[in-house]
Amino acid sequence: MAIRHTLFPALALIAATTFGQSATAQDSPDSATVVATVNGTDITLGHMVALRASLPAQYGQLPAETLFNGILDQLIQQTLLMQNFEGDLSRRSELLLENERRAIIASEAIETVMSDELSDAEIQAAYQEQYSSAEPETEYKAAHILVETEETALDLVAQLEDGADFATLARENSTGPSASSGGDLGWFGPGVMVESFFEAVSALEPGDVSQPVQTQFGWHVIKLNETRLTDVPTLDDVRAEIEDSLRQAAFDAHVEALTEKAQIERMSTGEIDPESIGNLELLEN
Structure with a gap:
């Protein structure tokens, strides 16, 4: 505007x-x-x-x-x-006004539901449900050298076995963004790296170097530097996250209840061409 x-x-x-x-x-x-x-x-x-x-x-x-x-x-x-x-408003303008009114009122309804007060008991119960049986999680500090072929990766492994410095080889050979920092990937836990990479890291002992590992990015030579156990978060650590989750759950339940009580009839894409929503000529009728 x-x-x-x-x-x-x-x-x-x-x-x-x-x-x-x-x-x-x-x-x-x-x-x-x-x-x-x-x-x-x-x-x-x-x-x-x-x-x-x-x-x-x-x-x-x-x-x-x-x-x-x-x-x-x-x-x-x-x-x-x-x-x-x-004169009269165009059909397009009338529909835009209807959509705008619908969206604004819906936003008010969302804000009303999402702003409901949460009790300490609710928050505590959600925390207990999610974290009472949680175990400390292992995190890994590793570095890698990313190259295009397995042959190159095998050659790097051989050089490392002969005493070459990992960080130097990473700076000289890696095609990944971490090359400038010697391949350092920092700390990470489950779900951060692609599965085959994480499986290889979690099988190493600190100080070990992996055999070549293939991912969609290429071939990796990985060195595990350290591991550590993370503490189970306290309620204060995750209170905001839990509150957001409870409010979202309340909103979802509210919409589900409204949907169950409503009489809704809708066309499927088998009954109407889904590309019709891009046809601006329909607004000229």
Whole structure:
């Protein structure tokens, strides 16, 4: 949405009269505070706040005064255009208004459900269910050299067996992004690396170097440097995560309950061409 940042003469007068009338109104405005009037139609501070909240993040880099004036200009222009529009809205505009109203009301409903207060008992119960039987997990600190062929990987293994330095070989030969750091991959646990790579790492002892391991990225020579056991997280560590999970579960249950009570009929893609949603000519009917 384009925002012009010129200050209309009329706006300067409106701003002077609206905000200059009383210091109290200026110091403690609310959403009903009128910031402009266009042919009898009020534009409020609430309208501006709502529009500001919908803008992309980069608008936050603008000076506050520039953003204020730009948003107010935008709303004044839109009001003028709306007031002087003649004829009927296009079918496309009618449908967009319906979609926008549907989305806004649905967002309000989502916020209502997701903002329900969670009790400490609920949070504690969820924590116990998820972590009471959890065991400390092994993490691995490893490095690798990634090359294109098994032959090259076997040659690197031979050099390492003869006493070559792993980090030096990684910097000189690895095609992976970790080459500049000597192949160092840092610490990782299950589910981070591809399966064949992780299986090879977990079979090593600290200080060991693997035979060549193939993944979709190429051939790896892996060195396991250290292992450690992670502690089971405390409730404070995962409270935010648990709260998010409980709220999401509450929302899912709410939608499921609504769906079960509703009478819903829907067409399948066997009954209508799914590519029809890209046909803009339908909006011209």
